Amino acid sequence: MEEHMKKTLIVFLMLSCLGSVGAYATANHSHAAxxxxxxxxNVTRTIRxxxxxxxxxxxxxxxxxxxxIRFIVKNTGKKKHEMMIDTMQHLREHEKMMRQHDHGAHTEPNQIILEPGEEKELIWHFTQAGTIDFACPVPGHFKGMRGKIIVESK
Structure with a gap:
């Protein structure tokens, strides 16, 4: 009986962890806001x-x-940079995750990664009015590499 309870507890803990990871991913990668x-x-305007x-x-x-909007972003610097559009809370969480773990290349639909001299585009449809942030979540870049997108109501 004790062995069965141990196995049940292990399975329960594993499933709990998987559920938490799924909830974290869903919460952090929802772009509704x-x-x-x-x-x-559908591009209405290009912004460089x-x-x-x-x-x-x-x-x-x-x-x-x-x-x-089609954002055309050029990295004129000497270091790798990213542009990620998101809420400030999610941008901070992403920067913190990048500081703690080197996950190598990662991409989200609201993000582009640029090597020095590289130019890429990110196309985004702004469905909600309000202020949206963008930043470079690369460790050491986040504090200064931030901006705001002010989305006015129709």
Whole structure:
């Protein structure tokens, strides 16, 4: 009986951990508050940004709710940079995770990774009015490499 209880407890703990990981992933990768990935055919405007040590230019962008923006981001710096659009809470959590664990290459639909000299695009559809943040969550970059996207109501 005791052996059966041990096995049951182990299975329960394993399933509990898997449930927690799933809940964490769902909570941290839900884009409802910031919009959704956009498609090229629906782009309403292109905005160019420059990423360099340790800034984005421009660092404040104004758009209208419902717009699909193609961000063209060029890394003119000498270090790898990222641009991630999200809530400040999720950006802080992502930066903290990157400081604690080197997960290598990781991509989300709301993020691009840029090597020095590289230029990439990120297309995003802004469904909600409000202020959305963007940042470079690379450890050591986050404090200065931040910006705001102000999404005005229709």
């Amino acid at each position: 910031i919009g959704e990935p956009g498609v090229q055919e 940004l420059e990423a360099y040590e340790y800034r984005f230019s421009p660092s404040e962008i104004n758009i209208k709710q419902g717009e699909t």
